[in-house]
Amino acid sequence: xxxxxxxxxxxxxxxxxxxxxxxxxxxxxxxxxxxxxxxxxxxxxxxxxxxxxxxxxxxxxxxxxxxxxxxxxxxxxxxxxxxxxxxxxxxxxxxxxxxxxxxxxxxxxxxxxxxxxxxxxxxxxxxxxxxxxxxxxxxxxxxxxxxxxxxxxxxxxxxxxxxxxxxxxxxxxxxxxxxxxxxxxxxxxxxx
Amino acid sequence: xxxxxxxxxxxxxxxxxxxxxxxxxxxxxxxxxxxxxxxxxxxxxxxxxxxxxxxxxxxxxxxxxxxxxxxxxxxxxxxxxxxxxxxxxxxxxxxxxxxxxxxxxxxxxxxxxxxxxxxxxxxxxxxxxxxxxxxxxxxxxxxxxxxxxxxxxxxxxxxxxxxxxxxxxxxxxxxxxxxxxxxxxxxxxxxxxxxxxxxxxxxxxxxxxxxxxxxxxxxxxxxxxxxxxxxxxxxxxxxxxxxxxxxxxxxxxxxxxxxxxxxxxxxxxxxxxxxxxxxxxxxxxxxxxxxxxxxxxxxxxxxxxxxxxxxxxxxxxxxxxxxxxxxxxxxxxxxxxxxxxxxxxxxxxxxxxxxxxxxxxxxxxxxxxxxxxxxxxxxxxxxxxxxxxxxxxxxxxxxxxxxxxxxxxxxxxxxxxxxxxxxxxxxxxxxxxxxxxxxxxxxxxxxxxxxxxxxxxxxxx
Ligand code: FES
Ligand code: FES
Numbered sequence: 001x002x003x004x005x006x007x008x009x010x011x012x013x014x015x016x017x018x019x020x021x022x023x024x025x026x027x028x029x030x031x032x033x034x035x036x037x038x039x040x041x042x043x044x045x046x047x048x049x050x051x052x053x054x055x056x057x058x059x060x061x062x063x064x065x066x067x068x069x070x071x072x073x074x075x076x077x078x079x080x081x082x083x084x085x086x087x088x089x090x091x092x093x094x095x096x097x098x099x100x101x102x103x104x105x106x107x108x109x110x111x112x113x114x115x116x117x118x119x120x121x122x123x124x125x126x127x128x129x130x131x132x133x134x135x136x137x138x139x140x141x142x143x144x145x146x147x148x149x150x151x152x153x154x155x156x157x158x159x160x161x162x163x164x165x166x167x168x169x170x171x172x173x174x175x176x177x178x179x180x181x182x183x184x185x186x187x188x189x190x191x192x
Numbered sequence: 193x194x195x196x197x198x199x200x201x202x203x204x205x206x207x208x209x210x211x212x213x214x215x216x217x218x219x220x221x222x223x224x225x226x227x228x229x230x231x232x233x234x235x236x237x238x239x240x241x242x243x244x245x246x247x248x249x250x251x252x253x254x255x256x257x258x259x260x261x262x263x264x265x266x267x268x269x270x271x272x273x274x275x276x277x278x279x280x281x282x283x284x285x286x287x288x289x290x291x292x293x294x295x296x297x298x299x300x301x302x303x304x305x306x307x308x309x310x311x312x313x314x315x316x317x318x319x320x321x322x323x324x325x326x327x328x329x330x331x332x333x334x335x336x337x338x339x340x341x342x343x344x345x346x347x348x349x350x351x352x353x354x355x356x357x358x359x360x361x362x363x364x365x366x367x368x369x370x371x372x373x374x375x376x377x378x379x380x381x382x383x384x385x386x387x388x389x390x391x392x393x394x395x396x397x398x399x400x401x402x403x404x405x406x407x408x409x410x411x412x413x414x415x416x417x418x419x420x421x422x423x424x425x426x427x428x429x430x431x432x433x434x435x436x437x438x439x440x441x442x443x444x445x446x447x448x449x450x451x452x453x454x455x456x457x458x459x460x461x462x463x464x465x466x467x468x469x470x471x472x473x474x475x476x477x478x479x480x481x482x483x484x485x486x487x488x489x490x491x492x493x494x495x496x497x498x499x500x501x502x503x504x505x506x507x508x509x510x511x512x513x514x515x516x517x518x519x520x521x522x523x524x525x526x527x528x529x530x531x532x533x534x535x536x537x538x539x540x541x542x543x544x545x546x547x548x549x550x551x552x553x554x555x556x557x558x559x560x561x562x563x564x565x566x567x568x569x570x571x572x573x574x575x576x577x578x579x580x581x582x583x584x585x586x587x588x589x590x591x592x593x594x595x596x597x598x599x600x601x602x603x604x605x606x607x608x609x610x611x612x613x614x615x616x617x618x619x620x621x622x623x624x625x626x627x628x629x630x631x632x633x634x635x636x637x638x639x640x641x642x643x644x645x646x647x648x649x650x651x652x653x
Binding site: 044 | 222225226227237403406408454458459
């Protein structure tokens with residue numbers, strides 16, 4: 001069967017490339033688009049290192065034939081830090097010593113992003129459940145779970161600050177006196 | 193999140209100046225963490241040079257067999273297959289990775305020659321333009337086997353008439369300075385058994401353990417314009433890999449360059465020289481970059497596990513819990529080839545009889561060849577399983593004597609000045625204090641006599 005043109009919106013940019021039928025989304029991201037953050041740990045859906053967000057949902061990209069998701073939007077770890085600033089999950093992983101060899105990290109962070117997008121205040125059990133498809137053979141699960149809970153707390157705080165800022169802006173027509181610079185933008189981006 | 197650290201307990205180092213204790217307890221960021229959380233850390237497989245070829249191995253489907261025929265014609269006919277390598281393509285096909293520290297003889301082929309000694313041993317390497325073509329080619333190599341009897345048990349392998357696994361040794365054990373095993377002879381254990389109130393003997397057996405790193409073993413070899421080869425690898429031992437690869441290729445060391453250090457989990461499993469030599473040969477013969485990376489299946493099935501060990505421990509014990517003799521027979525299952533197991537067996541011997549002062553010790557530590565997957569390094573190899581056996585033995589003795597297991601250990605713990613079975617005088621011992629502290633932390637009561645014990649007192653036994 002002939003290769004076909006596939007269009008994806010990847011990290012908010014339109015990308016067009018050729019793929020042979022059955023090419024895994026993971027291979028297209030890595031080989032056709034040069035996005036190397038998602039990793040291949042097993043190529044059979046059992047480790048989670050290849051996790052990316054497909055239309056906002058976490059998927060194991062090694063199991064998705066890319067031609068079946070033509071037109072979808074994809075988010076990878078490369079698209080998480082905006083303008084060079086780490087987001088809350090990345091900062092929490094960095095400061096909470098949640099990386100060892102780093103090979104599972106991209107998948108863990110994307111899984112965490114998806115969790116926090118749908119559940120801003122997860123319990124510890126919900127975090128454990130969310131990452132149950134992501135293997136960390138360095139077995140740093142404790143710090144990873146801590147970091148995700150920490151990221152959720154940071155994000156809730158920033159979102160609250162951003163909401164305050166929006167309230168003030170709505171009431172007084174200015175946002176200048178609001179708390180942390182930049183957070184309203186980050187929160188607005190996330191909600192968009 | 194603030195990282196909490198416990199203050200340092202300086203009780204045991206009262207004379208050391210406090211400002212010197214400035215490392216433990218301080219928080220230092222990992223230098224690679226920023227790369228990991230942004231996805232910018234570069235692992236070997238994140239490199240995809242133009243013209244990259246893919247290598248896949250055709251592997252033995254037998255545990256032990258003579259290779260009657262190897263037919264690569266169907267593999268070569270697969271569209272995209274560029275070349276099929278056999279042992280004849282490898283300049284110095286037979287090697288052993290610890291040759292560099294004097295471990296001999298060379299006993300392992302890069303690609304099987306004449307026979308296979310374990311299930312999954314690589315026989316041919318298929319090089320192709322795509323991974324799928326390499327896989328298809330590897331599946332189409334036809335091998336005719338003449339089955340040989342196989343041996344999977346260490347004691348059976350050492351028995352009279354067992355099939356010889358590895359002809360380079362001529363018998364199923366590694367030879368240590370002319371001896372069939374690593375030995376310790378200290379005092380007179382038989383006299384200790386005769387004098388003891390109790391004699392306890394138990395057997396311990398472990399299974400092989402796979403490291404299962406999240407990133408599988410692999411490398412990308414890129415020929416350079418100056419004729420050198422640049423090897424991007426996830427080896428845990430860059431220089432070791434470089435030196436062994438140069439010996440196998442028969443090239444000066446400076447023809448190779450290793451780029452590594454970013455390892456997606458290793459745990460000891462990535463110190464073998466598993467993929468680089470054959471990938472280098474493929475790159476030299478084709479003049480193109482070559483990638484050889486294990487599938488998850490290969491990682492589980494053919495990469496070296498931690499060796500399985502079987503350990504017999506027989507102890508002479510007095511009624512009040514003093515161990516006066518310990519006799520150990522230990523078998524390390526090296527699998528079909530030496531790799532790091534001769535060294536691991538030496539480590540096992542060096543660790544005996546555990547951190548206890550025992551006046552009579554006898555040990556035979558065998559490094560045994562079988563038709564199982566070759567074993568190699570893994571976290572404390574040679575020591576970890578021995579410790580499992582030794583400490584299980586201590587617990588069982590305590591139970592048999594109706595004695596507190598911590599007191600049994602304190603009574604026998606080595607002290608500074610004790611002569612160890614290897615005829616070294618113990619220095620800097622701390623087992624007594626560690627047990628006392630641990631007991632205190634878990635609320636395990638020790639009588640005064642045991643709380644007053646010290647590593648500094650009572651030595652010279
Ligand atoms: S690489 Fe996709 S789940 Fe392991
Ligand atoms: S950090 Fe190594 S696998 Fe998770």
